[in-house]
Amino acid sequence: MRAPPRGPRREPPPHRGRLPRAGPARPRLPLRAPLRRGARPLRRGAPAGATARRPPGRLLGGGVVTALLALGGITKRYELERRVLPRLLGRRRPHLAVDGVSLAVERGDVLGLVGESGCGKSTLAKIMLRLEDPTEGRVVLDGTDLTALRGAALRPHRRRVQMVFQDAGASLNPRKTGATLVGEALGLAGLPRRDHTARAAELLRQVGLDAGLLARYPHELSGGQKQRLAIARALAMGPDLLVLDEPVSALDVSLQAQILMLLMALRDRLGLTMVFISHDLALVHHLCNRVAVMSAGRIVEAGSPAEVLHRPRHDYTRRLLAAVPRGHHRTRIAT
Numbered sequence: 001m002r003a004p005p006r007g008p009r010r011e012p013p014p015h016r017g018r019l020p021r022a023g024p025a026r027p028r029l030p031l032r033a034p035l036r037r038g039a040r041p042l043r044r045g046a047p048a049g050a051t052a053r054r055p056p057g058r059l060l061g062g063g064v065v066t067a068l069l070a071l072g073g074i075t076k077r078y079e080l081e082r083r084v085l086p087r088l089l090g091r092r093r094p095h096l097a098v099d100g101v102s103l104a105v106e107r108g109d110v111l112g113l114v115g116e117s118g119c120g121k122s123t124l125a126k127i128m129l130r131l132e133d134p135t136e137g138r139v140v141l142d143g144t145d146l147t148a149l150r151g152a153a154l155r156p157h158r159r160r161v162q163m164v165f166q167d168a169g170a171s172l173n174p175r176k177t178g179a180t181l182v183g184e185a186l187g188l189a190g191l192p193r194r195d196h197t198a199r200a201a202e203l204l205r206q207v208g209l210d211a212g213l214l215a216r217y218p219h220e221l222s223g224g225q226k227q228r229l230a231i232a233r234a235l236a237m238g239p240d241l242l243v244l245d246e247p248v249s250a251l252d253v254s255l256q257a258q259i260l261m262l263l264m265a266l267r268d269r270l271g272l273t274m275v276f277i278s279h280d281l282a283l284v285h286h287l288c289n290r291v292a293v294m295s296a297g298r299i300v301e302a303g304s305p306a307e308v309l310h311r312p313r314h315d316y317t318r319r320l321l322a323a324v325p326r327g328h329h330r331t332r333i334a335t
């Protein structure tokens, strides 16, 4: 651990071992660097017993958390039913989908998470949103340990991380119009009902859709329009972090480019923090300022797109790059 900088002596925080309820003066953790696998306690060097005294969902003060989202030693094991020789081998067999991932997403980052199918990207995304519980490890959002929270205590934090799925059509309730879908999100975000129509129209404009489309049901929209509506609905919640799981892979190439340009505009205009999950290294190269490469449940390499995609250090990343078809994507990565 690095020694604290020398300087004028600071007063100790008013409640040692307890955090103030909320607010800008909330003490932060030193999580700039990715957490080491299984690191405990989260505040390195915290006094023995500090973890036990921590109120649920709150972290001890004393340092500075710069990461909006910090994953510390995340492991996810699924217990699968064993169909072959269950009496002999046992009924359950564990499957390790995520294996000790530590990762920090800073405010304003657009982090590209790449890796081959089945390496654990979506599972990790669901854990970021607490749609799945990790088997081990911590999810810390803006200094709050989400893994310690349940039910009503978790809800307000969960809204701060929104997800856009590959298949927007399936994630939009077919019985509800765009106005209802976006309006519900605005209601959850606490916007008074009288302001819903104007805000929904504004959000639709932000994602490049005509506000008139709010009157339509999802099946009356094209694939690209559905994806934009899903993004508008996610933005309606006023998220701090948007997790996009293969948001363009179901679209044709021209629509992919349009959605990518939209995401780049949102990144630049709103300063959105995003985790962009994709197989497509060229898309990641264009959109992201950081890239993490995942293989068999682990992050094997992370850095800037220039470092990871142009000067890969890990064999797996080299193989991933070599698998990109010549001409199309490779040229786009090289530019």
Ligand SMILES: Nc1ncnc2c1ncn2[C@@H]1O[C@H](COP(=O)(O)OP(=O)(O)OP(=O)(O)O)[C@@H](O)[C@H]1O
Binding pocket: 078, 080, 095, 096, 097, 115, 116, 117, 118, 119, 120, 121, 122, 123, 124
């Ligand atoms: N609910 C589940 N129960 C059991 N195993 C699961 C479950 N969800 C995912 N898995 C397994 O965990 C591993 C990681 O899956 P995950 O969906 O996270 O991969 P991925 O990298 O997102 O793949 P893709 O790019 O194809 O979407 C896979 O082997 C998958 O079969």
